[in-house]
Amino acid sequence: KMPPIKGNISIENLVFEYEPGRPALKGINLEVQAGQSIALVGHTGSGKSTIINLISRFYDPVEGRILIDGHPIREVTIQSLRSQIGIVLQDTFIFSGTIRDNIRFGRLDATDEEVELAAKAVNADDFIKDLVNGYDTEVQERGNVLSMGQRQLISFARALLANPRILILDEATASIDTETELKIQEALKILLAGRTSFIIAHRLSTIRNADNIVVLDHGRIMEMGSHEQL
Ligand code: ATP
Ligand code: MG
Structure with missing residues (x-):
């Protein structure tokens, strides 16, 4: 070990x-x-x-x-x-389940509050709250509820929560719009800090x-x- x-x-x-x-x-x-x-x-x-x-x-x-x-x-x-070791690959792994489950993936013991704090820290909270059921919105593995940029922010929140x-x-x-691009850049700094x-x-x-x-x-x-x- x-x-x-x-x-x-x-x-x-x-x-x-x-x-x-x-x-x-x-x-x-x-x-x-x-x-x-x-x-x-x-x-x-x-x-x-x-x-x-x-x-x-x-x-x-x-x-x-x-x-x-x-x-x-x-x-x-x-x-x-x-x-x-936290691994975030290009083809971000989203599985069928809620947004919350997807963020919690590497830290099953995390509370709802911890999930939301991680999402906030990487600028994902705004778009998640705008989804039909917020954090309880169901997404599909190959579905298109989430844009590429949004999928990436979810994977950042997941990695931040796991804290490796x-x-x-x-x-x-993948090309993403300028606004999301800026969010991703900021999120990346937070995710990388101290690791x-x-x-x-x-x-x-x-x-x-x-x-x-x-x-x-x-x-x-x-x-x-x-x-x-x-
Ligand atoms: P890219 O920018 O295209 O992702 P890379 O820098 O990541 O490229 P690698 O995937 O590390 O490159 O590949 C290095 C070498 O190993 C290449 O010659 C590639 O053809 C070979 N290679 C990579 N994966 C495999 C594999 N699964 N089986 C056989 N050869 C492979
Ligand atoms: Mg490669």
Whole structure:
């Protein structure tokens, strides 16, 4: 089991291939201090998703290792690892149920008040209250009650409520209106505050706000630094 963590991450000489002889990562080294945000950028196929797949242990590396607060993640149960990592993917997972259930997904013990506080913190409360039944509005997995931007805000509220030390976020690329875009930017700042985060960043504003930008190319780190440095 993994003890409660601060969120320091060391990635050591990470090598990975999905298919023999076709390496997707060719020796990645990265030190991340607790609370830092890392933006992963690079062309399609450069290895961004693969890095987050390995941190989340959807796969294990061929060589090298990942340590969280000095503990190799291979030595803890996947369940205890995932309990400390929040994952927000591009295709936001909305299931059939109420908005409230959807936000509560990772924290089933959360009270209605906690759910609403999380929604307020990420600017989702306004649009939720405007829905026919507010927080009790039923949504469908593939339904279109919610816009892409709104789905994203729900997933932010869900992640904030779960309060993981480490957050992994594959930023949505879907085009959204300027107003929602601004809400998402603000919400992202609140969500990232005080957490170690890895963001596959598509928006310039997100890249600019990251503590460290990691530029990947063909499975290697090409460049690394703050927005001013690069
Ligand atoms: P994108 O911006 O398109 O999401 P990415 O930077 O996330 O790209 P990865 O998905 O990490 O790139 O892919 C890295 C390499 O691994 C690519 O060559 C890709 O073809 C390969 N790859 C990714 N997923 C798989 C898979 N499930 N099976 C086989 N090869 C894969
Ligand atoms: Mg990807």
